[in-house]
Amino acid sequence: MAWAPEGGVRLNLKVLIITATLVAICGQSPQVKVHKRFEYKYTFKPPYLAQKDGSVPFFEYSGNAIASEEMVRITPSLRSQKGMIWSKEMTNFDWWEVEITFRVTGRGRIGADGLAFWYTAAKGLEGPVYGSSDQWIGLGVFFDSFDNDNKHNNPYISAMVNDGSKNYDHQNDGSTQQLAGCLRDFRNKPFPVKARVEYFHNILTVYIHNGMSNNDKDFEMCIRAENVVLPKNGYFGLSAATGGLADDHDVLRFVTHSLRSPEMAQLPDNTVDAAENKKIEAEFAEYQQKLKTQKEDWAKEHPDQVKDVKDDDVWADLFMDDSTKELKQIFEGQSAMAETVKALHNKMDQILGRQEQALSLLTQVQNQRVGGGSVPPPPAQVGGQQLPPLDTIRRDEVNAVLANQRELVSAARDIKNFVADVHNKVTSIQQNQGRGQGSVQQVSGPGVNADMQNMIAEIRDSLNHVKRDMTNGYARMQQQAGAAGGKGGPTSCPDVSCSSTTMVALLLGGQLIIIIAFLMYKDNKENQAKKFY
Template identity: 45%
Template sequence: MANLLSLCLVFLINVSLFVSAQAPKRRFEYKLSFKGPHLVQRDNSVPFWEYFGDALAGDEGIRITPSLRSKKGSVWSKNKLEAKGWEIEAGIRITGRGRVGADGLAIWFTEGRASQTDNPADLVVFGAADRWKGLGVFLDSFDNDGQHNNPYIMAVVNDGTLAYDHQNDGSTQHIGGCLRDFRNKPFPVRVKIEYYNQVLTVKVHNGLTNNPNDFEICLSASNVVLPASGYIGISAATGGLADDHDVLYLLTHSLHDPTAESTQVSEEERQKFEKEFEQYQEELDRAKQDYRKEHPDQKDEYQDGDEQWYQSQNDKELRQIFDGQNVIHVILKDLNRKLDELMGRQEIVISRINSLPVGQGQPQGQPQQLGQQPVAGSIQRHEVDRVLGNQNSLLQQLGELKLVIGDVQHKINTIQSKGTGSAAGVSDQMALHEIKDRVNTVGNDVKSLLSKPQANLQCPPSSSESCLSATVFFIGLVAQFVLTIGYFVYRSNKEAQAKKFY
């Protein structure tokens, strides 16, 4: 049993490795793709693409046809897709006010492409020419055959000799399809077309969710032969009814065999790329020369090289020193302002204390009698305690300020030593000395403030006589005792009289 399980496990691992090894390699083809925002250039063109007819390009996408009757439009790539396998994903939004739309939209991979010089009367297949050679994936929204099987998505392969059957909606010509309602959806409808090893697969996102991976297989056909290279295009047309046919993005990937060895770039392709690079370089040089002619004052700016746009190490260190000096200057200004406020408050407190008379305003030897009011203008004990507390708090704050200023002075000395070691200029040294002098001045002011004599305060003398004599105390005690005895006697008499009623 164990051997059987191990064999099954090895078989599954080999199958998974084989499937993963056969997965094609994807390469993004930017010249065959477009996506917003900022899709349109200043000249109303889309890079590597050409649109004509009634198509209108905007920043977020391309409107192939507006919701007007009898309109045709298309957009085609300027370059061919040259790969044996490829994948095309298009984000489409088809909206209209009517219950039924018309006519529809088509995604093309053909050997030839349309152009602005084509006769509009020949564009009879969803805004493109008939008898194409390649693949057309049609999103048909109008029921021409009356079978009530629209909106419908289908794929039609043509070798250049087949005329599309409009009356029957191509029911006898398509290689597969599915019935999907792609009109008036809350999110864009996504169509993914994959062609690899002659197998064509079309997947559709219904536009009901915003999940980009929510695809369903619409059709799959094998032994499909398509041209080795072709143009990619999207076209649309309206008839008696009308819809807005918008293409928000189109992304193209080429699929390659992962087992094939990576081939080097051929000499022809290398010369082609070098030629394109030389052309771009010539256009850039020509643009620079034109700009120099139009702006002769800024001519030297482009001749000095790129060194003027970069900063040397010494300049970087000097800039750091200057930034540090600016920060220290701001801190010192703030400390100076706070110190001025503290000194002003100290002077106000000292002036108020000096304005008060010494002592309690009473001559000594004359005790204050019981119930006598204090003399007007005398200072109370709690006021003295409050003044002393404020003064101690002020001295503590000044001490902390002195420590902070000392720390700032130490940092300035450190910066000065670094500036000297990194070849700072004379102006830097003068600025540092000026800051040091200001810090020393602040320190001297703090020292003079701390050494300033304080006013002497005298506490009020305590009263020598007691507020209550012994005789008065004993008389009060005896009176209280008599009252207590009388209360108990009165209470017992009341209780004895109340018992007579029971």
């Protein structure tokens, strides 16, 4: 697809305007606060993760899995191992959030096969999909560490929804069946890797902590899919498998929270027994009464330190010194700033994802107009979620193409100017050479440079030297003839045709003209070469 520079600039301006508008709208819209409740029956974490008999409370594990006080090793670093762990009870809430803390470690640069998180209508059995059974009903989030399709895109994290009729595509690493995915390396990290899977109002979101720091809030979005329909109630599970290559798949924490909107949080919870609820309320009221009595006793014992405090949260500040209070205020301010920046970062990720989809649709429409072909069928959908197009042009790629076009246009203009300058100089040289043909130029004078005058002086000296030699030779011949006068008489010149003085002068003049022309041609070439540099 070709983009003109002017049209590309207008497209970039439109994209920037749309992005700014979306950011403004997102910043103005109030963020819905989600109420979380810790679900201990669907959680395991250290210390004392496993009991003395080796069991994990509210969970059951099988295969090659090993449970200890600090973690659950789903599979050890041995070949052809499979293990899994599943919750014993089915969920009784609609929306949930699961945070998994795990390590995948191995000796080699490449590992196998990977780890899987499950939320299914029934517990899985030992099978070919990362140690669990195929054709499941529900959600699977896969942490694939082996490159089966040889596309060099592993380790890879993907999500897939199955209705019980699909077999997992091992040859393509499930790329034809996934909702979405991201390329993240989770093997052999200095800190544990964390994955947060959130399902709220049919929106599935997966956040990843890359394990390069110990900051608990250093998450980044990996997967976001809308209109995802999962079973209302199901089981949570983890599984892992090894093949010809092997890794240790260790899960340190599995923490589950149920999610509720503010309206749902106000409704009474039917899962809690009424008698138990009354008992807990009575204990809480008794504790509040004891705390009030202790505050009154302290006020009587320290009347000089008593202040008019009505808010219970301020009582803790009474026992802090000034430096501690200042540090607390600074920490609270920094925490609020960090939360705001994090929220903006998540919003920008969502906006960029939607922007890439819009650019892909524009690319398809432009290709259809240029090619004149028919409208292609819409992309396939998995679980109600449209798969992303394979061939897309992102904003940074469009900017790179426009920058390259600008550079090419500038280079073409420079080349055009250079060629025009060379053409003018060649034309001038040809005119000068044509004007000099057939005319006798002045040998010496003010128009001749110093090199040419030196050459003429050397030629004059050579001629004088030849003249002296000829004179000396003639005198020597006369002397030899006078000495031998008594024998053969005077010696006369040989009877041969000798060159006349005019012929010698013409030859010398021709040679002089040739030398002068050569020097002028050489000097002209040197001047032209200096102009180009």
